[in-house]
Amino acid sequence: MTANNIDVMMDGLAAKARVAAGVLARTPAAAKTGALLAAAAAIRARAEAIKSANQLDMDDSRSKSLSNALLDRLELTDGRIEAMAKGIEDVAALADPVGQTMAAWDRPNGLKIERVRTPIGVIGIIYESRPNVTADAAALCLKSGNAVILRGGSESARSSRAIVEAILAGLAAAALPEDAVQMVPTTDRAAVGKMLTMTGAIDVIIPRGGQALTERVMKESRVPTFLHLIGLCHTYIHGLADPAKARSIVLNAKMRRTGICGATETLLVDRDVASSMLPPIIDDLIKAGCEVRGDEAVRALDRRVNSATPQDWDTEYLDAILAVKTVDGLYDAMAHIAHHGSSHTESIITEDRAAAEKFMDGLDSAIVMHNASTQFADGGEFGMGAEIGIATGKLHARGPVGVEQLTTFKYKVRGTGQVRP
């Protein structure tokens, strides 16, 4: 397609999405739930067709010698297809956010004011070759009453298309407009560039993918975004930490899954308890296959610890590597986090409640924790249901982005003829 054709095509897509959004905004909860349950059923019923489409994507990707990590993310097994269907059912079971009263109050002149949740409108999702994002994103947007324009990676185009077909069957079963879930029908990168300029037509853009994608969106987008930059999360062992809690939390925070944004990347430990608390923790980590990089004080405790360089304090490994630094108490730890952190998630391990409150009050991170693993930084673990990611920006959505974060609000003002003096 020429750039002009892409512009025209995308404008048409967005115009249809806006009309569908108007319908969805007034669709009762039961109809949206019905569409989601029908979509889940359609995904199960079409599992073979989805796998066939995925097989073609996999074959192409193998012939292009793409990395094993990418192939793994791309592959749809029976288990993963069932998980997608179950994920849509979980979203269907969530409380409908639209129409919820967020606040209500009366004015002295008798006006009754109510703040009510409403859908945002049209949401653009730009993602890489993870076909399951197609199902997750469509389900969350539909539940929250938004139309969605999906722009997936080229390697997963056929898989995503097969999943979208199942979701469209769900929409049709509930007599909802199929334009509520649209996929950009070209993998031309110019379509992404166009999306990022469509202020007014697309209300918010959410990129789901690696740093290169996020940075492109951050740099280019004229449309508001919910971005996830990096998750350089810290766990801090305070001088009054319980050693057993510290040991189990650190191992979990680093090693449960190393590739998620809530994984701890830097461990801070108070200097005066380093020699008593760290040795078993380092031993656990190394036995679990983690490389430990430490400052001089840490290296003195275990000769298997590699030397940390200044760059380590600023690195999100997303891997089985942990940087460990000794600090001089609470404020030194907080200063390190404020300087090197990404304002994502930080946890303090301590039995001193006052220190924990100072830590949680003083740090400007989306999630601050006391005696818990940073791996809990997740919408599902927060009880918010499925999420489309963790936003590291401060406005509108911060932390897990679930159905509530995909809504906005309006004010309803009910009077009896009041005029303003």
Place this chain on the structure above:
Amino acid sequence: MTANNIDVMMDGLAAKARVAAGVLARTPAAAKTGALLAAAAAIRARAEAIKSANQLDMDDSRSKSLSNALLDRLELTDGRIEAMAKGIEDVAALADPVGQTMAAWDRPNGLKIERVRTPIGVIGIIYESRPNVTADAAALCLKSGNAVILRGGSESARSSRAIVEAILAGLAAAALPEDAVQMVPTTDRAAVGKMLTMTGAIDVIIPRGGQALTERVMKESRVPTFLHLIGLCHTYIHGLADPAKARSIVLNAKMRRTGICGATETLLVDRDVASSMLPPIIDDLIKAGCEVRGDEAVRALDRRVNSATPQDWDTEYLDAILAVKTVDGLYDAMAHIAHHGSSHTESIITEDRAAAEKFMDGLDSAIVMHNASTQFADGGEFGMGAEIGIATGKLHARGPVGVEQLTTFKYKVRGTGQVRP
């Protein structure tokens, strides 16, 4: 200053603002209140100095033959200086939003999750030559725990500087960092361009001024913004309206103040009640000095009504002009508003509650009203205290932007050693 000097200067300003924001975020409510009350007292104590500075601004502006409207906005009288001081005291008296628990819940694994209001950080305000915005904006940002960078119009530079000096005296009296309120010390327009690129250093930019300023900010800003585009507000007289309510509300909605964004610009009226309801309304408006522009059906009712052109349905007059159109019932009215409106504020006049609810549910405007004047679209009238404007965007802040809208939130997670399975 050279462009490079401006860059360096602005970067320095923002760095100091970030440090001050860190202090303000942890400042108890009482200290912020104390600073605001001291600032109000300083404005009163320095009234003569402020008037002298303003006189110089006025003299310059007169010599440049600026418009009377601009001169009026620029002028500071004793009454306006007292109103500024009182406005700061009103903000001081508001509930402190920072630290408020927005939600709290427990998870089955024992984690206690709390969502707590926090300041946004560093706010940039770009405004035109209304010196009172200096006081309003500084007070609202301070109350909400944010540092602010003020960039006022060149015509009011000396007036604004004198007001900032009084506010700095208030900060000093409460031992708060003076860098919490900084004014850009140059009226070079390049400083505005620089501000709009300072992602990460400035968290949100709020323009206060005419459409040219807002459009520049919308077009250029890389920093998130709270924008007020236009307020093309509608009042709709439904077939089951109470004629007396319709009459008093329409006159007020249009004529109480014609220059505010909540003023009604277009009146819609059901065709079958136009001849019974409109004549006294048109008569009231014309006697009050309003030009009425109507479609053919409206003109047939009163020969003083001018002919409306299609452009009238898309015009925010901000003046004593009202466009009047007959419509074919509720859905025709809603379709007109959806097509021509600015999603700001719309009001339905009716005794039919079901019609009112359909109107309020069906329109995607920040504020929807039943039997009330659109002129109530105002943070003060909503009971939110002072506001920095009405946001017409959908994300984070929508409608009046008061101290709550100048905050964000974080999650505090309190555990007892939990790890994620």
